[in-house]
Amino acid sequence: MSYSEKELHDLRKIAATLRGNLIEMIPPGKVGHLGGSSSIMDVVAALYFKHMKVFDDPKNPLRDRCVFSKGHAVLAQYAAFVELGYVSHEDLHKVKTLDGTLQGHPDMDHTPGIEAVTGSLGQGLSVSLGMAFGLRVDKSESRVFCIVGDGELDEGQIWEAAMAAAAHKVDNLVAIIDRNGVQATDTVDNVLPNGMLKEKWEAFGWNTIEIDGHDMAQILEALDAAKACKGKPTAIIANTVKGKGFPFAEGKAAYHNAAMNEEEYKIAQAMVEKMKEEA
Amino acid sequence: MSKMNMRKAYGEALLELGRANEKVVALEADLGKSTMSNMFGGEFPERYFQMGIAEANMISAAAGLALTGHTAFASTFAVFASGRPYDQIRSSVAIPRLNVKICGSSAGLSDFGDGKTHQSVDDIAIMRVLPNMKVFSPADYYETKKIVKAMAEIDGPCYIRVNRNDVPVVTGEDDVFEFGKVREMKDGKDVVIFATGFMVYQALEAAKLLEAEGISAKVVNIATIKPFDAEGVRAAAKGMKAAVTVEEASIIGGMGDAVLEALAEGDADSRVRTLRMGIMDCFGTSAQKYDELLVEYHLTPADIVATVKKALA
Numbered sequence: 001m002s003y004s005e006k007e008l009h010d011l012r013k014i015a016a017t018l019r020g021n022l023i024e025m026i027p028p029g030k031v032g033h034l035g036g037s038s039s040i041m042d043v044v045a046a047l048y049f050k051h052m053k054v055f056d057d058p059k060n061p062l063r064d065r066c067v068f069s070k071g072h073a074v075l076a077q078y079a080a081f082v083e084l085g086y087v088s089h090e091d092l093h094k095v096k097t098l099d100g101t102l103q104g105h106p107d108m109d110h111t112p113g114i115e116a117v118t119g120s121l122g123q124g125l126s127v128s129l130g131m132a133f134g135l136r137v138d139k140s141e142s143r144v145f146c147i148v149g150d151g152e153l154d155e156g157q158i159w160e161a162a163m164a165a166a167a168h169k170v171d172n173l174v175a176i177i178d179r180n181g182v183q184a185t186d187t188v189d190n191v192l193p194n195g196m197l198k199e200k201w202e203a204f205g206w207n208t209i210e211i212d213g214h215d216m217a218q219i220l221e222a223l224d225a226a227k228a229c230k231g232k233p234t235a236i237i238a239n240t241v242k243g244k245g246f247p248f249a250e251g252k253a254a255y256h257n258a259a260m261n262e263e264e265y266k267i268a269q270a271m272v273e274k275m276k277e278e279a
Numbered sequence: 280m281s282k283m284n285m286r287k288a289y290g291e292a293l294l295e296l297g298r299a300n301e302k303v304v305a306l307e308a309d310l311g312k313s314t315m316s317n318m319f320g321g322e323f324p325e326r327y328f329q330m331g332i333a334e335a336n337m338i339s340a341a342a343g344l345a346l347t348g349h350t351a352f353a354s355t356f357a358v359f360a361s362g363r364p365y366d367q368i369r370s371s372v373a374i375p376r377l378n379v380k381i382c383g384s385s386a387g388l389s390d391f392g393d394g395k396t397h398q399s400v401d402d403i404a405i406m407r408v409l410p411n412m413k414v415f416s417p418a419d420y421y422e423t424k425k426i427v428k429a430m431a432e433i434d435g436p437c438y439i440r441v442n443r444n445d446v447p448v449v450t451g452e453d454d455v456f457e458f459g460k461v462r463e464m465k466d467g468k469d470v471v472i473f474a475t476g477f478m479v480y481q482a483l484e485a486a487k488l489l490e491a492e493g494i495s496a497k498v499v500n501i502a503t504i505k506p507f508d509a510e511g512v513r514a515a516a517k518g519m520k521a522a523v524t525v526e527e528a529s530i531i532g533g534m535g536d537a538v539l540e541a542l543a544e545g546d547a548d549s550r551v552r553t554l555r556m557g558i559m560d561c562f563g564t565s566a567q568k569y570d571e572l573l574v575e576y577h578l579t580p581a582d583i584v585a586t587v588k589k590a591l592a
Contacts, residue, residue: 108375116346120370126336127371130343130351137304137326138347157367160336168328 001224008216015045016275019245021079025095028265035255037075039180039240046219048080058086058113064142065115069124070149071105078102086113122155129165132173143172151183154192165233166205173233174226180242184256201235213238283420285441290315292427297323304344306337306353314354314384338364341379342371350378357383357399357440373411376435386440387527388563388572398563404532406438407505414505415439418479419448425456444569446477459503461511467497471515473524475501475534485583504534509541513549521590522553530557554590
C-alpha cells in the first residue's frame, strides 16, 4: 500500500505531538527515559494512529496488541494513550507518583491500554509470542506488535522467543527492534555489539526488514509487508536515533534516563513546535 | 497400600481439563513425556506448545496465552519450573496475577538418579515468597488430580510440585480437596506431625510405629502451602505436647517454617515445641533408588519417630 503525502504529514504531526506529550511527563528536574522513548516515537505513531486496529475501548477483543518489551520506554505509549483518550493530560503530570496512574514501567493494573507487565528486559517478546499463540488458537485476526530494544538483545530470552516463534510459524507477531545504538551506560557497540543483526534474525527464521525508523513511509510499508508475510514472524529492524528530536540528547547514553534542566526543556519545547511546523 | 504416580495424575487431569474447557492450553520444555503433559498434546496438538529447552520463554509465553484469556499449564522438572525461570514467573506472571499454572515435576529428591542439579530443595520456599502465588504439594495420585483441577478454577498463578515415583495412595478417590485447608489424616492425642507431599505417607507409617510404643500421633496433611491455613495448624496443635513438621524440601522457607510462623503468632495454647524435618540446608545427590535417598536425608518413618521422641523429651 502506498501512502499519500497528507497521510504521512498527519502522522508526522502526530509523532511531534507525542514527543510534546513525552516532555510534558518529564519537566525540568524530573528523571525519565527520554532517549529510548523518543527513538521509537515515529513507530508508535504509525502503529497506534494508522496500522493497528485500535478502539476507544482499550479492552476491545478485536484490537491488535502492542507490547513494549523495552518497558522503560513506556512513556512513548503513555504519550499515545493521551491522544487515544485512555489517559488524560493530568495523568501525564503524575507519572511515577504514588497517586498517579502511570507507573515507571508498564503495569496493566494501573494503565488502560497496557497489555502486559514488562520492564524486566527480555520477557516481552516471549509474552507477545504467547499472545500470538492465544490469538491463533482463538482464530482471531488480531496481531501482536512487540517493541524490542537493541540493548535488550543482550538478553538470551529474546533469542529463545525468536527460535520458538519461527518454529511455530507464528505470522501474527511482529518484532520491531528499536536500533538506536545506545543502551543504559554506553553504546551498544561498546557493551555487546549486535553484529549482523538483519542476518541474525533471518538465520533464526524470521522475515526481516531493515528501515529508517524515523521515515514514516518506510515504517508503514514495512508494517504492510509484515502483514502480507505468511508462515513466519517478521522482524523490523528500525534504525533510529536515541533522543530523536532533542539535539542535546541525541545519541547520548547520558539521556537514557535523566532529567532535563530548564534550558534543555525550553529547547525541547521549541523543537516540538518546530517538528509540528515541519511535519 | 497401592502405589500410584502423581505425574500420571497430572497428565490425566490436564487431559480431562482440556476436554472440558477449550480455553485450557499447555506448554512443555522438551520433557512432556516425563511430566506426562504429552497426554494433552496428543489429543489437543493445536493447544499444546513445545517450547524446547527454554523455560524462561515457556513461562513468559504462558503469560501471553493467559493474557488472551487462556488458562495456561506449563510443566517441566521442578528445578527448571521454579528457580530457573524465577524472574519470568515474578514479572510476567505473578505481578499481573495471570492464570498460569506451573507444574514442578520430579520434585524434591524424587529424581533420585539425576543428582543435585535435578533435585528441587528450594522450590517451595521460592514460590512461597512470591506475592500472588498459590503453592500446592499433594500427598498422592488422587490429591494431585483434584488439585490440578482446582488450579484451573482458582483465579491467578499457581504452582504444584509432584513426585516422580509411584508412591502409596493415602487419600480416597472420593475425598474432597479443600483449597487452603489442612486436613487431618489420623487423630492423635500426644503429638501432631504436619507433613506434605509423599511425606504424609511417611508420617502415617511413623504414627503406626509410635502407636506401638504408646505414643499417640496426629497426622495433618498440608497440601496447600500458600495460602497457608494458619488457623487450621494452630487448631491441630492445640492440646498437643509437641509438633513435628516433615517435608521433602529445604527446612528453610518451606512448609515447616510456615507452621512455625503460624504457631509462634498464635495463642499460647498452640505454641508447642516444634521440630522441623526436611532437607537440612544442603543439595541432593545421586542414588540408585529413591529409598536410599530417603535414608540418606533422614526422611524415613524411623527418622520421624526419632524426631517425635526428641520433641517430646
